[in-house]
Each structure stands twice: as C-alpha cells, then as structure tokens.
Amino acid sequence: MQNLPNKWKGAARFSLYIVLGVGLLILVSAASISFGAADMRLSTAWGAVFNFDPTLTEHQIIHALRFPRTVADILVGCSLAVCGALMQGTTRNPLADSGLMGISSGATFAIAIAMAFFPSRTYGQTMAFAFLGAAVATGMTYYIASLGKRGMTPQRLVLAGISISMLFGAFSQYFSIRYHLGQALAYWTAGGTAGAKWSELAIVAPFFIGGVLVAIAISPSVTVMSLGEDVAIGLGMNTNILKGISTVVVLVLTGLSVVVVGPVGFVGLITPHIVRYFVGVDYRYIIPASGLYGALLTVFADLTGRLINKPYETPLGIIFAVIGVPYFLYLAKKQRREFE
Numbered sequence: 001m002q003n004l005p006n007k008w009k010g011a012a013r014f015s016l017y018i019v020l021g022v023g024l025l026i027l028v029s030a031a032s033i034s035f036g037a038a039d040m041r042l043s044t045a046w047g048a049v050f051n052f053d054p055t056l057t058e059h060q061i062i063h064a065l066r067f068p069r070t071v072a073d074i075l076v077g078c079s080l081a082v083c084g085a086l087m088q089g090t091t092r093n094p095l096a097d098s099g100l101m102g103i104s105s106g107a108t109f110a111i112a113i114a115m116a117f118f119p120s121r122t123y124g125q126t127m128a129f130a131f132l133g134a135a136v137a138t139g140m141t142y143y144i145a146s147l148g149k150r151g152m153t154p155q156r157l158v159l160a161g162i163s164i165s166m167l168f169g170a171f172s173q174y175f176s177i178r179y180h181l182g183q184a185l186a187y188w189t190a191g192g193t194a195g196a197k198w199s200e201l202a203i204v205a206p207f208f209i210g211g212v213l214v215a216i217a218i219s220p221s222v223t224v225m226s227l228g229e230d231v232a233i234g235l236g237m238n239t240n241i242l243k244g245i246s247t248v249v250v251l252v253l254t255g256l257s258v259v260v261v262g263p264v265g266f267v268g269l270i271t272p273h274i275v276r277y278f279v280g281v282d283y284r285y286i287i288p289a290s291g292l293y294g295a296l297l298t299v300f301a302d303l304t305g306r307l308i309n310k311p312y313e314t315p316l317g318i319i320f321a322v323i324g325v326p327y328f329l330y331l332a333k334k335q336r337r338e339f340e
Contacts, residue, residue, distance in 0.1 A: 014285040017278050021292040025074070028296060032070045032303045033062055037311040065194075072196035073302045074295040075208045076261045079253040081294020082215045084268020085275075085287045086246045089222040093154035094273070095331055098254040099265025101157070102164030106137020107258035108189060109168040109175075116179035123200055123259075130255035133168075138251060140164050188262045192316045193302060196260065204256050211253040215287050218245055222283040264317050266324025267294055273331070 034045040040058055047053070048062035080098060087096035098104050110133025114121050121129075145160040146152045176185045221242050224232045232239050257264070271294040272286055279285040298316070301323070305314040 010280055010282060010285065014279045014289065017275075017289060018292060021289070021296055025292065025296045025299065028299045028303065029070050029074070032073070032299050033066045035303065036066060036306045064198075068196040068198050068201055069193045069302070070299060071201055072193040072260055073299040075201070075205060076193065076257045076264070077267055077295040077298025078212060078291040079208050079294075080257055080264065080267040081271035081290040081297075082212050082268075082287055083250045083253050084294075085272040085283065085290040086215055086222065086250055087268070088272055089226045089283050089286070090243060090246045091154065091157060092226060092228070093157055095154060095158045095269070095328070097266065097269035098250060098257075099263060100165070100269065100328070101161035102137040102141045102168065103134045103161075103250065103254045104258055104263035104265065105165040105168035105172070106133040106135075106140075107131075107255050108263045109133050109172045110136075111188065111258065112172045112175040112181060112185055115181050115184060116175050123203060127204070127256065127259050130259045131251060134251045134255040134258070137164050137168060138247065189317070192305075192313070193261050194313065200260070204260060207252060207256055211249050211256075212291055214245065215249050215291075218242060219283045219287045222246070222287065223281075226281070226283060262317060264298075264320055266320045266328065267298060269331075270324055270327055271297060273327075 030042060030045060033049065034040050034042050038061075040062070044058050045062055045066075048056075048059040049067060052063055053059045083098045084096065087098070087101065088094055107130040110129040111126060113133075114126055114129040118125065141157070141161045141164045142152070144163065145157040148156070150156075172185065172189070176182050221232075221237060224235060224237055225239060225242055229239050232242075272290045275286055275289040275293055279289050301319040302316050305316055305319045308314055
C-alpha cells in the first residue's frame, strides 16, 4: 500500500474498514438476536431468521422481538451517525450532533404534545409531529446562535443547542406531569428499541434508507464545504443549496430516530470522530463509514444494556450517555484550547 498514490491509499484503507465493519456488524447482530433475558443458540437464531417456523416458541420470540429490535438498532444507529457527520462537515463544528443541537429534544416535545392531545394518532401522524418539532428546534438553535456581532461560531451553536435542549426538555416534563404521560413518556425518553415492530419498521425504513443515500450522494460537496464556506463559494458551489439539503436530511433522519427509539444522544458525536481517525478527512469516506460503524455501535450498546443487568434492561440512552459524556467533555476541552 505504501507505493500507491494517496488517492488509492485512501480508497484501499476505506475498503478495508468497510469490510471489517460489515463483518463485525454481522457478528454483533447475531449475538444481539441470540442473547438476552433468555439466551438461545446461534443455530436457533439462524433458523428463526432464514427458516422461520411459527410453531416454535423460540422462533416466535426471535422473529417478533429480537430480530426487529436489531434491525431498528441498525437503522437508527446508521442514521444518527450520518446526521452527525453531515452536521460536523457542513458547520465545521466537531461538537455537532442532533442531540446536542436540540433537534432530538424538539422532536420529543412534539411527540409529547401528540401523546397529550391526540391519543388515537396514527404512526404516520407521530412521524409528522416529530418532523415538525425537529424543524422548530433547528430553526430556533440556528437563529439564537447567529445573534450578536460575531455571528454564528461553533461554540455559540453548541451553547444554543444545549439551551434549546434544556428548554424543550422542561416543556416535555411539564406535559408529562400536566397530562399524566409519566410512564409512557419516560419509557420513550429513556431510549430503546424494545418495542420495535415489523409493521412500523416497514413504514420508516424507506425514509431511513433514502436519507442515508442522499447524504452519501452529497458527500463530495460536504468535503469541499468542510474546507470553509468561502473556499466552497470560490470553487463555484452553491452553499445554500447544500445547507438546505443537509438540513432536510438531518431533520428527517433525526425525527424518524426519535419516533423509533427516543432521543438517544452522542451516536452522531462519537462515531464520525472515530471513523475520521481511520479513513481520513474525506467525507466521501466519512459519511458511509459513519453509517456502518454507527449501526455497529448501536447494536453493541443495546446488547450491552440487555446483558449487564439480566433479566432487566439498561436503557440505550443511558449506555450512550455513559460513553458519550466523557468524550464530549474531552472534545469541548480540546476546542477551548484551540479557541484560546
């Protein structure tokens, strides 16, 4: 590999880590389907997935509960990691994440409103509420961050996002108390895919896949944008169009993720940084690799949450908080040193 041009070195390194990631994802997914409150043999899991027998109880458990749960982990983890990579590339903010930017909290608050006033809502209506809440939160975050003489900076954007997250979090708690949503909303906000169903995944999967494909399609432009908006404009790029497309993709993927799993944070923050270390700074590689390793990380975290306190489960949101908070503090400290 040392004799290859830099362009081919990057492609070869990317291909290597993609193959490695796919292999690890298959192994961890097999473990996720096999292990839980009641452990099952890998051969049983294989049979339930590829040769389903409805007369066998173990096959029913895997097919109705564990298999859709693992698929939901993959879809959500992939989407949140792609969102993080997109946001970090287009804003040039290494702390950008849909959870830290208030987007997830906005979607959660909108779902709390739906629970309170529309108890007989359809799944599609829940998705619409989540999109609307995510859009409002995004608009508020960017508006607040742009106030002042210095305009928008990465530090102001993060502070605005955290403020919006706290605001919508407080609103959600108020609705939870006022309209007696405590148990339902607490289960949702803790984060988890235990309630994933095939009928619901069939609705959201095309949007997840479409959003990720659009993100991959615009990844060359994100690479240029990551060099600086002035550079991108100088090269003839319409940065407003790129920002608009990336914002829509982030809103769709984040809103769907909140509907499926709740407001899980830090996936989009951690994964792109890990991936960038291995595949370099080209977003043509970062975005697809982030999707793959975000899925892997989410499946592994969900499996860990099921195994560390059997037969009880530790919510997915708590697992990622334990991992993500120290990493966020490390990045924030690093950013402060660079800013000073």
